[in-house]
Amino acid sequence: MKRMFAPHGLTLAALTLAVAPFAAPMMPAAAQAGQSDLSRVNAYIRAVTTMTADFAQTDRNGQTLTGRLTIKQPGKIRFQYQKGVPLLIVGDGKALTMIDYEVRQVQRWPIGNSPLGALIDPNKDLSKFGKVIQTGDPTVLSVQARDPRRPEYGTITMIFKRDAGSPAGLQLYGWVALDSQNNRTAVKLSNQRYGVPVADSAFRWTDPRPKGRSAGG
Structure with a gap:
């Protein structure tokens, strides 16, 4: 499914920057700040x-689907x-399954x-395959992750709001995922x-x- 959205507190221009495939080169001080944000x-x-x-x-035609997200690491x-x-989409720690x-x-x-x-995956190190995307809003942190050795795995741009009361000082507001077929899925959280x-x-x-095995639930 192809989805797009404008996260709360972000302009459409900021979101466009968030999903851009390339960021402008960072100066040394900005690069250092970017590494700090990746660590965060x-x-x-x-x-x-x-x-x-x-x-x-919400897709580009304005159709919106809602639901409930549950995460448990790892x-x-x-x-x-x-x-x-x-x-229904379920990840069991090893695989993602989409059931229609x-x-x-x-x-x-x-x-x-x-x-x-x-x-x-808490074992992944974003400093090796992530980069900070400038949004123009100091309260918003956008990080794009893509494995350069496995471009077929796609790209995800995670959008955070800085929030001292949330884990590591960040609140996940959503993400935009692009798979190898250029199918875009965007999710906003609340x-x-x-x-x-x-x-x-x-x-x-x-x-x-038919005649399938039951996986529980």
Whole structure:
């Protein structure tokens, strides 16, 4: 699904900069600040043991889907879509699975092959494959992550609001992911909660395929 959004507090111009494939060369002081920001994002990802949030995905035609996001480190993620949308996306720590209950289809791929791997793998070091994208707003931090050795894994641009009360001083407001087929998915978050109890059963799912095995849930 192709999604676009304008995160709260960001202008469309700032978002355009956030998803630009190349940033302007940074001066030494800016480069040093960029490395500090990358370290802060690393600290955020490692500090978030669990998180829940509401999410909204809006495509370029103005269609919006909403739902509930659940994260549990390492590597577990669940996108539960709004009532009436027969889709579910689950990451179990090793792979991401997209289940379409309407057509009874299941697609599965390694988390490391997805742009989301940069967000839900606390062992990744963003200083090796991430860069800060200038937004023009000192309260907003935008970081683009792409493995140069594996361009087919796509790109993710994570957008944070500086917030002293959040893990590592950052609040994740959303991201824009671009896969190898140039399919863009944008997600905006709200009502973020950290450190909440999350059972492993939240990352199980029922296989809808005929004669398929059940994965729980």
